[in-house]
Structures are given as C-alpha cells and as structure tokens.
Amino acid sequence: MDFELKTLALAAASSQRCDLLVLLVAEGFAPGPDALSSLAALALKQGDLQTRAGSLLQCYAPPGVAARRVALLGAGDGGAAAVRKAVLALAPVLKVRGIKQVVTLFAQAPQPEAVGAAVRSLAEASYVYTSTKSKPEARTLARAVIGVPAPAPVRGAFDTAVAVVxxxxxxxxxxxxxxxxxxxxxxxxxxxxxxxxxxxxxxxxxxxxxxxxxxxxxxxxxxxxxxxxxxxxxxxxxxxxxxxxxxxxxxxxxxxxxxxxxxxxxxxxxxxxxxxxxxxxxxxxxxxxxxxxxxxxxxxxxxxxxxxxxxxxxxxxxxxxxxxxxxxxxxxxxxxxxxxxxxxxxxxxxxxxxxxxxxxxxxxxxxxxxxxxxxxxxxxxxxxxxxxxxxxxxxxxxxxxxxxxxxxxxxxxxxxxxxxxxxxxxxxxxxxxxxxxxxxxxxxxxxxxxxxxxxxxxxxxxxxxxxxxxxxxxxxxxxxxxxxxxxx
Known part of the structure; x- marks a missing residue:
C-alpha cells in the first residue's frame, strides 16, 4: 500500500474525493463551520458518536462532502494507543470491495506518535493474505492519505511508520x-x-x-x-x-x-x-x-x-x-x-x-x-x-x-x-x-x-x-x- 502525508484541513477535506474519508475525533473537539465538523458535532450531540476510542459511525454520501463514504471515529485522548484502537475498529470497513483510496485526517492537530500509529494500524487493519489462494481476494485498499494541518512536525514519525509497515x-x-x-x-x-x-x-x-x-x-x-x-x-x-x-x-x-x-x-x-x-x-x-x-x-x-x-x-x-x-x-x-x-x-x-x-x-x-x-x-x-x-x-x-x-x-x-x-x-x-x-x-x-x-x-x-x-x-x-x- 502507498502512503502519503498531506496538508489537509477540515474545510478542505470536505471537497476531497476518495472512496472513504475517515475523521478521527478526539476529546475536546471544537467544530468549525465546515461540513465535516458540522456532521461530527451533530453526531456527538445526538449520541450516535462518542469520543471513546473505537466508537464508529458510518455515513454514505453526506451532504457537503465529496467522499463516497465517511467514517467518524472516536479517538479517545488522541494519543497513539487510542488512535491505534480507533483505526483497528475500521478493519471490516477497509476490506469492503471498491475501497481503493482512504483519506484519514485528524480533527485536532496530532502528536507525531499518533500519526505513526494511524499509518501502522491502517496497514494492519487492511492486510489480507493471498499467496497460496487460487482466487485471491486481494487487498483492494491501495493508497492511504494521512491528512494533517502541518506535515513538518510529524514527517519523521510518518516515514518511520511507513518503513515499519x-x-x-x-x-x-x-x-x-x-x-x-x-x-x-x-x-x-x-x-x-x-x-x-x-x-x-x-x-x-x-x-x-x-x-x-x-x-x-x-x-x-x-x-x-x-x-x-x-x-x-x-x-x-x-x-x-x-x-x-x-x-x-x-x-x-x-x-x-x-x-x-x-x-x-x-x-x-x-x-x-x-x-x-x-x-x-x-x-x-x-x-x-x-x-x-x-x-x-x-x-x-x-x-x-x-x-x-x-x-x-x-x-x-x-x-x-x-x-x-x-x-x-x-x-x-x-x-x-x-x-x-x-x-x-x-x-x-x-x-x-x-x-x-x-x-x-x-x-x-x-x-x-x-x-x-x-x-x-x-x-x-x-x-x-x-x-x-x-x-x-x-x-x-x-x-x-x-x-x-x-x-x-x-x-x-x-x-x-x-x-x-x-x-x-x-x-x-x-x-x-x-x-x-x-x-x-x-x-x-x-x-x-x-x-x-x-x-x-x-x-x-x-x-x-x-x-x-x-x-x-x-x-x-x-x-x-x-x-x-x-x-x-
């Protein structure tokens, strides 16, 4: 799988075309005026989404968002362990046919360790063994974009995580x-x-x-x-x-x-x-x-x-x-x-x-x-x-x-x-x-x-x-x- 680290704010992410857009929502989330923030804020208010790590709410083609599917993920305290638990909860979704590109972004500026955890967990959750199958159902997920407000502070952790993967x-x-x-x-x-x-x-x-x-x-x-x-x-x-x-x-x-x-x-x-x-x-x-x-x-x-x-x-x-x-x-x-x-x-x-x-x-x-x-x-x-x-x-x-x-x-x-x-x-x-x-x-x-x-x-x-x-x-x-x- 190819990974890319990209500058991506919540407002710009709403217009990002991809098969699956994943938004990690940690404790202390402060919504903005953009469509994704409004969606997450409403889900939290109605109790359909919690910030506890692993809480998942799937949406299909929500208004104002270009992505075909959106997954809102509770990310706990936003630390590496919580992000790992959250992303692993996505495993059944990542293996759905037709999901070739996923964009994962943080609702709040992440720590480097959290970005590394997201990369490693995306790979772990989407891994499929195929070598000795006659009709292998290969991993369809081919590209994962990690969106952050500022790539420079997390670049080292990202590169290390990609190599570890x-x-x-x-x-x-x-x-x-x-x-x-x-x-x-x-x-x-x-x-x-x-x-x-x-x-x-x-x-x-x-x-x-x-x-x-x-x-x-x-x-x-x-x-x-x-x-x-x-x-x-x-x-x-x-x-x-x-x-x-x-x-x-x-x-x-x-x-x-x-x-x-x-x-x-x-x-x-x-x-x-x-x-x-x-x-x-x-x-x-x-x-x-x-x-x-x-x-x-x-x-x-x-x-x-x-x-x-x-x-x-x-x-x-x-x-x-x-x-x-x-x-x-x-x-x-x-x-x-x-x-x-x-x-x-x-x-x-x-x-x-x-x-x-x-x-x-x-x-x-x-x-x-x-x-x-x-x-x-x-x-x-x-x-x-x-x-x-x-x-x-x-x-x-x-x-x-x-x-x-x-x-x-x-x-x-x-x-x-x-x-x-x-x-x-x-x-x-x-x-x-x-x-x-x-x-x-x-x-x-x-x-x-x-x-x-x-x-x-x-x-x-x-x-x-x-x-x-x-x-x-x-x-x-x-x-x-x-x-x-x-x-x-």
Missing amino acids: AGVEFAREWANRPANHATPTLLGEAAQSLAKHKPIQCKLHGPAQVAKLGMGAFMAVAQGSSEPLRFIELHYQGAAKGQAPVVLVGKGITFDSGGISIKPAAGMDEMKFDMGGAASVLGTFRALAQLKPRINVVGLIPACENLPDGKAVKPGDVVTSMSGQTIEILNTDAEGRLALCDALAYAARFKPAAVVDMATLTGACVVALGGVRSGLFANDEALAAQLQAAGEQALDPCWRMPLDDDYAEGLKSHFADVANVAGRDAGAVTAAKFLQRFVGGYPWAHLDIAGTAWKSGVAKGATGRPVGLLVQYLLAAASARRGAGRGK
Missing part, C-alpha cells in the same frame, strides 16, 4: 506461508532478496558449512527432516566498519511437529508460525533498508524443520553444541533452544554491542503473558530498559521476566553438561536460563514471542511482532551513538 508485512507474509511454501531453502531466498537493497548483504550456510562450524545442537534438530537446513546471515552496515554491531537472532523452525516427542494433532498446523522469530529478523532488515539508520546490524537465523523420522534425534540423546557444551535432549519438542544456542555462540565472533534473540519458544510464556506482551529476559539492565521503552513507544510491548540462577537447577543432567528442559514449572524462565549458558560476556536479551507472533481462532495469522519494537530500539540506539559521538 513494510517490515511488518514482509514478516507477516513469510510467517503466514504454509511450511511447504516457506522451507528453510525458501526462507534463505527471502533473505537473499533483501540484499537487493545496497546496505544489506546476505550469506547462506548449508549443511556442510554448519557441520564445519560445529553446530551440533542445530544439526540435531534438522536431522529428522529431508529438507536441508540453512543458517542465514544478514549484514546491514549503516555505520563505520569498526562500530560494534547489534546482533538479532531469530528462531527459524519452519515447521515444528515436536519431533519424536510429537505434538497433539489439534492445532499442529499453527506450527508453521514457529519461525516467527526468523520472520521478525527479516522484517526488521526490510525496514532498515528503507530507513538507513547509522548503525551496524547482523541478523542470524538457524532455519530447519523438526520432524519425526528414523534419523531424528531421540529423547536421551546427547549432542555437542558449537560452544563445546554437551546437551542431553530430554524432550525433542524443546528444539528451538537447541537451534538458538549455536546461533548465540556464533554471534560472539562479531564482538557485538548487544545481542537480542526472538523466538516462539514456550507455551509457558503464553500462559504467563497471553498475547498482549512478549516476555523479556535480559542479563543487562540498560539493554532491558531500552527494549522496554522501545516496545512501549512502538505499541509492541514486552514485560521483564526474572533470570535468577536458582531457576537453572532443573537443567542439571547426569549425562551431559546441561539438559534441554527442566519440567513444567517456570518453563519460559528455564528456557531463557538454558540460552543464557551460551551467551558470552556481551549484553543479551531474549524475547519469547510465543504469545505475540501470531493469533489463533477467527483472526488466525501472523502479527509481524516484534518488528516494531526492534526497529524502534535500533533507531534509538543509532541516535544515542550519534549523540555520544558528538559529545567526545
């Missing part, structure tokens, strides 16, 4: 694809397609290279599948070569049957979403290509399938990770951490400023936090605070979880250096403690996105989270480094 939609697209349309090989090709953007380079490691690297834990997960694994390495260089990069690591299990510890059949189709962490890395790089911040970023994706087979790893097997630590695999359905631990060990070679991994890792995190916030674990207070602040600003929130050493007691093994599971209690925490063993001395954070990377039920599909959080974090980190450089 590109990244989120790239992530959603690949996470939504069925496993036979998103194999490790195809995921590698998706990463290579990002290298058409000049700041990005891509390197693919196949089975032979991964074996040479000694990634025994990652290879153990893949050995039950006929699909060859891929270890994907992406580089974005926006700063001087000597600047330490931020490394993003994404779990790329393109289908997870559980292996020999096979999952129940009900809901197993959703295990195509188990590469949500990988998708978020790809989506973040797509956004970086557009924003071009002055920062260096490395993306690492261990991609493979986890299937039961005569060659599959068995409960009780012991494997040797890239770090040299041996792992007793007590449950083959705890495979994501096996792939990630080798990627985390590989990350050390870049002498990173920070490492952040994203993984649909544990059902326990879903039980703890549901689908609202991602679980955040970190060994560094500053990094944790930066990620939390980025999540709040991007409306892609996370919640700090504990990493006490006592939680690692259950990972002790009689037959290896560590076991890959520690029982049901505090499962999200013990999974993070397992990963922490493979982190060097660098600042590290783990985002468990099992509850936030996709939705089930009627709204089944990938969300593209936490691309928004990651992009906001990287932009803030780039800005902080520029500020530190000027201070020297």
Whole structure:
C-alpha cells in the first residue's frame, strides 16, 4: 500500500474525493463551520458518536462532502494507543470491495506518535493474505492519505511508520506461508532478496558449512527432516566498519511437529508460525533498508524443520553444541533452544554491542503473558530498559521476566553438561536460563514471542511482532551513538 502525508484541513477535506474519508475525533473537539465538523458535532450531540476510542459511525454520501463514504471515529485522548484502537475498529470497513483510496485526517492537530500509529494500524487493519489462494481476494485498499494541518512536525514519525509497515508485512507474509511454501531453502531466498537493497548483504550456510562450524545442537534438530537446513546471515552496515554491531537472532523452525516427542494433532498446523522469530529478523532488515539508520546490524537465523523420522534425534540423546557444551535432549519438542544456542555462540565472533534473540519458544510464556506482551529476559539492565521503552513507544510491548540462577537447577543432567528442559514449572524462565549458558560476556536479551507472533481462532495469522519494537530500539540506539559521538 502507498502512503502519503498531506496538508489537509477540515474545510478542505470536505471537497476531497476518495472512496472513504475517515475523521478521527478526539476529546475536546471544537467544530468549525465546515461540513465535516458540522456532521461530527451533530453526531456527538445526538449520541450516535462518542469520543471513546473505537466508537464508529458510518455515513454514505453526506451532504457537503465529496467522499463516497465517511467514517467518524472516536479517538479517545488522541494519543497513539487510542488512535491505534480507533483505526483497528475500521478493519471490516477497509476490506469492503471498491475501497481503493482512504483519506484519514485528524480533527485536532496530532502528536507525531499518533500519526505513526494511524499509518501502522491502517496497514494492519487492511492486510489480507493471498499467496497460496487460487482466487485471491486481494487487498483492494491501495493508497492511504494521512491528512494533517502541518506535515513538518510529524514527517519523521510518518516515514518511520511507513518503513515499519513494510517490515511488518514482509514478516507477516513469510510467517503466514504454509511450511511447504516457506522451507528453510525458501526462507534463505527471502533473505537473499533483501540484499537487493545496497546496505544489506546476505550469506547462506548449508549443511556442510554448519557441520564445519560445529553446530551440533542445530544439526540435531534438522536431522529428522529431508529438507536441508540453512543458517542465514544478514549484514546491514549503516555505520563505520569498526562500530560494534547489534546482533538479532531469530528462531527459524519452519515447521515444528515436536519431533519424536510429537505434538497433539489439534492445532499442529499453527506450527508453521514457529519461525516467527526468523520472520521478525527479516522484517526488521526490510525496514532498515528503507530507513538507513547509522548503525551496524547482523541478523542470524538457524532455519530447519523438526520432524519425526528414523534419523531424528531421540529423547536421551546427547549432542555437542558449537560452544563445546554437551546437551542431553530430554524432550525433542524443546528444539528451538537447541537451534538458538549455536546461533548465540556464533554471534560472539562479531564482538557485538548487544545481542537480542526472538523466538516462539514456550507455551509457558503464553500462559504467563497471553498475547498482549512478549516476555523479556535480559542479563543487562540498560539493554532491558531500552527494549522496554522501545516496545512501549512502538505499541509492541514486552514485560521483564526474572533470570535468577536458582531457576537453572532443573537443567542439571547426569549425562551431559546441561539438559534441554527442566519440567513444567517456570518453563519460559528455564528456557531463557538454558540460552543464557551460551551467551558470552556481551549484553543479551531474549524475547519469547510465543504469545505475540501470531493469533489463533477467527483472526488466525501472523502479527509481524516484534518488528516494531526492534526497529524502534535500533533507531534509538543509532541516535544515542550519534549523540555520544558528538559529545567526545
């Protein structure tokens, strides 16, 4: 979808020709003499519209307004969260056939964050997956105009939001694809397609290279599948070569049957979403290509399938990770951490400023936090605070979880250096403690996105989270480094 930021006052908007004109009406609305203001004021007076976020009143060809359809939307306090809630309420309207162009304007001068929220929410509400449908009902909405009284103060937020939309939609697209349309090989090709953007380079490691690297834990997960694994390495260089990069690591299990510890059949189709962490890395790089911040970023994706087979790893097997630590695999359905631990060990070679991994890792995190916030674990207070602040600003929130050493007691093994599971209690925490063993001395954070990377039920599909959080974090980190450089 194409976005445009345009100078548009309420009076001029009345003559704007489009398929749908959306007016966001926040608390404290003061109507003018124009037709749109009069329409909104009358609706508020009669009680047919409220300013609470998400209140919606649709009108067809109202007098004095050139738009075919008009949607009056309550926008609460006018802040980013309220605007997001309001625009998402438009989802059924945006998917009506024949709506190709929408103009969204604010009845009052908006804050930059509210404009960004409007852009991201319009894209989210109108998204339609079509890739594997024989007669796809494509998204008809092709162009969205954001009308504001003065574009200059909100231009930065608008441009950032447009880039985040590109990244989120790239992530959603690949996470939504069925496993036979998103194999490790195809995921590698998706990463290579990002290298058409000049700041990005891509390197693919196949089975032979991964074996040479000694990634025994990652290879153990893949050995039950006929699909060859891929270890994907992406580089974005926006700063001087000597600047330490931020490394993003994404779990790329393109289908997870559980292996020999096979999952129940009900809901197993959703295990195509188990590469949500990988998708978020790809989506973040797509956004970086557009924003071009002055920062260096490395993306690492261990991609493979986890299937039961005569060659599959068995409960009780012991494997040797890239770090040299041996792992007793007590449950083959705890495979994501096996792939990630080798990627985390590989990350050390870049002498990173920070490492952040994203993984649909544990059902326990879903039980703890549901689908609202991602679980955040970190060994560094500053990094944790930066990620939390980025999540709040991007409306892609996370919640700090504990990493006490006592939680690692259950990972002790009689037959290896560590076991890959520690029982049901505090499962999200013990999974993070397992990963922490493979982190060097660098600042590290783990985002468990099992509850936030996709939705089930009627709204089944990938969300593209936490691309928004990651992009906001990287932009803030780039800005902080520029500020530190000027201070020297």
